[in-house]
Amino acid sequence: MNKKILVTGAGGFIGHHLVEHLKERGYWVRGVDIKEPEYSSSPADEFEFLDLRRWDACLQATRGIDEVYNLAADMGGIGYITEFLADIARNNTLINMHMLEAARVNEISKFFYSSSACIYPAYLQNSADVTPLKESNAYPADPEEGYGWEKLYMEKMCQYYTHDYGLETRVARFHNVYGTLGTYDGGKEKAPAAICRKVALARDGGDIEIWGDGNQTRSFMYVDDCVEGIYRITASDASEPLNLGMDVMVTINELVDLISEVAGKSLIKKHDITKPQGVRGRNSDNSKLNELLNWSPQFSLADGLSITYHWIESELRNAGRISG
Numbered sequence: 001m002n003k004k005i006l007v008t009g010a011g012g013f014i015g016h017h018l019v020e021h022l023k024e025r026g027y028w029v030r031g032v033d034i035k036e037p038e039y040s041s042s043p044a045d046e047f048e049f050l051d052l053r054r055w056d057a058c059l060q061a062t063r064g065i066d067e068v069y070n071l072a073a074d075m076g077g078i079g080y081i082t083e084f085l086a087d088i089a090r091n092n093t094l095i096n097m098h099m100l101e102a103a104r105v106n107e108i109s110k111f112f113y114s115s116s117a118c119i120y121p122a123y124l125q126n127s128a129d130v131t132p133l134k135e136s137n138a139y140p141a142d143p144e145e146g147y148g149w150e151k152l153y154m155e156k157m158c159q160y161y162t163h164d165y166g167l168e169t170r171v172a173r174f175h176n177v178y179g180t181l182g183t184y185d186g187g188k189e190k191a192p193a194a195i196c197r198k199v200a201l202a203r204d205g206g207d208i209e210i211w212g213d214g215n216q217t218r219s220f221m222y223v224d225d226c227v228e229g230i231y232r233i234t235a236s237d238a239s240e241p242l243n244l245g246m247d248v249m250v251t252i253n254e255l256v257d258l259i260s261e262v263a264g265k266s267l268i269k270k271h272d273i274t275k276p277q278g279v280r281g282r283n284s285d286n287s288k289l290n291e292l293l294n295w296s297p298q299f300s301l302a303d304g305l306s307i308t309y310h311w312i313e314s315e316l317r318n319a320g321r322i323s324g
């Protein structure tokens with residue numbers, strides 16, 4: 001019989017794509033979130049509105065389930081996660097602790113946990129020309145305040161549940177995921193979506209506001225690669241946390257140029273160095289992922305940005321925010 005899967009955060013960006021991916025593979029899927037997917041309805045067999053900070057909700061969500069993909073989180077772009085430290089850490093701690101314990105009580109066979117590159121120490125990310133981060137670089141710890149500390153602690157809780165109770169856990173550290181159906185406005189959006197929106201709304205030859213001096217570096221992974229990676233990591237024997245990201249690094253200025261090129265616009269960059277910009281440089285070292293899975297993300301940035309930009313542009317057009 002086909003496995004029954006729970007995806008938490010199924011109303012969110014990656015969770016929604018993951019439900020779609022699992023449905024295409026023939027699984028029965030229950031999606032859970034506090035909100036509906038923003039831009040299209042969920043393909044889940046069952047979708048329940050539950051606040052997973054609550055213990056009873058986590059028990060209800062995991063009933064009759066074989067595997068859990070736990071993606072629910074209070075999260076957003078750099079502006080959001082640097083502003084709300086206590087709220088984010090409290091909300092995510094409640095969700096993840098209760099989800100792990102409910103998985104144990106309801107005898108779940110595998111538990112996937114979505115961690116983040118924000119667990120890596122700030123002292124290794126001070127230069128734009130940064131050395132790609134290996135999994136072993138996580139310690140000595142100095143993660144992103146609030147959001148990053150909670151993720152790192154919960155990685156440990158996954159390890160402890162395996163140690164004490166034999167619950168099989170899989171952990172992936174996502175590096176900057178972007179794509180269609182991701183939030184692009186309202187304060188929770190991340191850099192690629194925010195820049196796509198700004199480029200789409202700018203007139204050719206006009207200005208574009210960029211947070212920081214634009215020389216900060218990142219790697220960006222298209223969402224299709226992310227859900228494929230989640231699936232492969234969960235199916236594998238890899239019980240240690242693994243990076244899941246692209247290993248091609250660009251500056252934010254280069255990201256703006258790539259998106260402007262897709263849009264066919266020439267824009268003048270206006271840098272605002274008072275805005276939060278996160279660590280100076282970050283890139284993923286994929287050697288462990290390659291070695292254990294014989295796979296790594298494939299999608300080129302140019303292709304992924306083209307799809308994402310055109311989706312955001314059409315959303316803005318449909319909302320009447322772009323005319324002509």
Ligand SMILES: NC(=O)c1ccc[n+]([C@@H]2O[C@H](COP(=O)([O-])OP(=O)(O)OC[C@H]3O[C@@H](n4cnc5c(N)ncnc54)[C@H](O)[C@@H]3O)[C@@H](O)[C@H]2O)c1
Binds near residue numbers: 009074095174175177
């Ligand atoms: N997108 C990225 O670049 C990225 C990078 C690193 C890690 N991650 C992690 O991946 C996971 C998914 O991220 P995303 O980009 O899809 O974010 P998202 O904000 O689009 O999705 C998270 C979902 O969790 C839901 N949620 C929040 N609180 C909840 C609660 N109390 N009960 C039930 N549902 C709740 C939200 O409503 C949202 O739909 C998160 O754990 C996030 O921390 C994402």
